[in-house]
Amino acid sequence: MVLTRQRSKQSILAVLLLLVLVSNYLAYRLPAIPLPADPRGVVIGSMLDLAIVAPVLIVAMTRKKGFTLKRFFTFMVIGLVAARFVIPGEYFEPFKFIPYVAIGFEGLLLLAELGLLFLLAKHLPTIMKEVRSTNAGPLFAFPAHVKNNVSTHPFVSIITAESLMFYYAFASWKRKPPAGETMFTLHQKTSMIAFYVMLIHAIVIETIGIHWWLHGKSMILSIVLLVLNIYSVIYVIADIQTVRLNPLAMRENRMHISLGLGKRMEIPYDAIEQIEWGDGADRYPLKAAGAIEFIAKDMEESKPNCILYFKEPLKATLFMGVEREFRSTAIRLDEPERFRHALEKKLG
Incomplete structure (x- = not known):
């Protein structure tokens, strides 16, 4: 239900964005819409639509990536540059310096x-x-x-x-995975590593085949695809090493939990409000709002061993260093009973 509402909101925002762009384009080209003798007011209105209204709609559509002034200013610059193509040259002439000012500002950033x-x-x-x-x-x-x-x-x-x-x-191949009473793995009883290895093979085979086919048609496109695929292979290899070398670690006053490069979190013990184990954890909706899961990928759907609820939202670091707040987390471990005993000991 929540996902359906989010998609409907995004669809509405996309329609509004399309209306803004199309209406401003047609305003100067449809004979049925006469322009005033001095069209500068209309031009200023179009520039405001493209530099403020359109960026606001785009930021709202991509709000999961987080709002930053940098992203908003970037969309503003794109909007002002797009105005040069939406507004005919004879009307845009008095304002032709504005896109260059915007690009200069972006250059300073x-x-x-x-x-x-x-x-x-x-x-x-x-x-x-x-x-x-x-x-x-x-x-x-x-x-x-x-x-x-x-x-x-x-x-x-x-x-x-x-x-x-x-x-x-x-640079991490000489390191050994840490072990001990306070370390708990999340992946060893799953097919996560095997899945990643198969993914690397698939990317390599696809790279060889498609690069060979594209090379004769578009050298630039084939090179771009080659670079992206090489980056993907490096990322997957790094993700494998990150999972191997970073088990859940129970420190003195907090635990460090991660699942590859794209998901990590510090959880202070005094921030935990409630814990669900067993059947209660099995029934937990993994896609619930404000929830993050640390469950290694497997051939079959895996259920969490425990759910931790926080007294207040805690930050987790996701892909590319993006931070988001979550109110609970679902965890599946290779040794859930040992983890339960150690966590209950920490909580007193």
């Missing part, structure tokens, strides 16, 4: 982001030293120290996420 990148490079030795001094592991420690030493800007979060991907894909 890009320079600011590059400055953050140089700042990250400057602090990297200090960050790596701090990461080595902690036992949390790079997956949790590296992003935390980057935020403390550099910035919480989304651009920095994306660079951090990409750095973790390349680290786990190429």
